Amino acid sequence: MTKSVVLRNITKKYKMYSKTSEKLLDLISPKGYGEDFYALQDISFEAEQGDVIGIIGVNGSGKSTLSNILSGIIPPTSGEMEINGQAQLIAISSGLNTQLTGRENIELKCLMLGFSKKEIRNLEPEIIEFADIGKFIDQPVKSYSSGMKSRLGFAISVHMDPDILIIDEALSVGDQTFTDKCLAKMNEFKAQGKTIFFISHSIGQMKKFCEKALWIQYGRVKDYGLMKDVMPKYEQFLKDYKKMSKEEQKDLQEKAREHNDEERHNLEDKKPKKTFRNIMAIVIIIVIILFTAVMWMNQ
Template sequence: MEKSIIVKNVSKKYKLYNNSRERIFDLILPKNYGEDFYALHDVNFEAEKGDVVGFVGVNGSGKSTLSNIIAGIVPETYGEVYLNGQASLIAVSSGLKKELTGRDNIELKCLMLGFSKKEIKAMEPDIIEFAELGKFIDQPVKSYSSGMKSRLGFAISVTIDPDILIIDEALSVGDKAFAEKSLEKMNEFKEKGKTMIFVSHSIGQMKRFCQKVLWLEYGRVKDYGTVEEVMPKYEEFLKTFKKMSKKEKQKHRENALESAHKQLMKSE
């Protein structure tokens, strides 16, 4: 099978500062200020053309960070990402300019993706119809609800017909009818053999839509395999995790991060 996505030894490091002064000192002075925080640690996975891969993990596990890196929105600190085709990210308000109207955002986003004004004019009615925003299409995006932003972003992304579609919690907001319509559109993409990344907290949507699952735990790959292999283990973990006290959850997180840090030190 032809590879569509290759993520090789990818890590993402951020700096955490106690105040703005530390941030400025870190920029201008030779001494290091702030604390290193790794949102991703040495992540490896591959997706073949036509794969639908679900990203699962509790909050703070790096699902959105990895999605943004694959989409080319956020650069990786270490490692490499290879894509076979154009990727498009659908996330709530992703890439939308709040001061512009929905219609202006359609034109801007499509121009940035390399479409001509003539091509955009031809696509615009389909985007507007799919988004179901009515008269709001000519209102500033800052007046939109989260669901409306998601609908506009989804409508743009599916109409431009990308090779790789990344959906990050875009179906978790808005009405159920639009979510069903969006899943139907995603099934069309699936039948066309396009590669998709699907980030969601909905176990039901994952089982219904995905073939493979990447389980991230605080920045590391915990497991990767078919839905049948990974989801039962993840569901069992969730049952245990939800029963933990706040203190126990914090301890679990600290242990996972410490283990990841040790592993990272060995590899450097």
């Protein structure tokens, strides 16, 4: 089978600053400034054409961050990634300009993907019919409900005919009729051998639709394999997790993050120290000093 997605040691790091001045200090300090937060660490897996993969995990585990990386919305901090084909993310209001109308969003999205005006005219009625939001199609998206945004976003994305479809909780809003219509469209893609990633809190939908499961636990891959093998383990974890108090759940997350940090530090200690950041910090400091000196001499 042909590989459609390959991720090797993908990490996504964010910087957390307590105040704006720390952003500047982070640029010029050799050791950096601010607190590092790793949303994802060392994520590795492969997906083949025709795979339908459910991404599971409790809130705060990095599922949406992973979906944004897979769709190309945000880049990983480190690691290697191969995406063979066009990927489309479907999430509530993802990619929609709330100041534009629904119709204008359809036209803008199609133009950005290289569709001609003739192709857009032919495709637009199909998208509008699928979204089924009535006269709201000519109203600004900022006036839409979450369900209407989801309908429009789903309708636009599936009619772009992507090779890889990433659905992030887009079916968690809206009525059952629309959900059934979306699932039917996804089954069409499934029959065509497209790769689908499905994120949902509905375990029933997962079991019904997905063949594989990718379990993300606080930024790392906990398990990956056939749905029938992975889901029972996750369901047992959920039962135990729901019995915990809020404090116990928070403590579990903090311990998992601390363990991840410890493993990462151990790996970093084995790597040769990089001097690029130190050199850049020195260059920036020298430029600031020279600029200050020139301004002082010109006074």
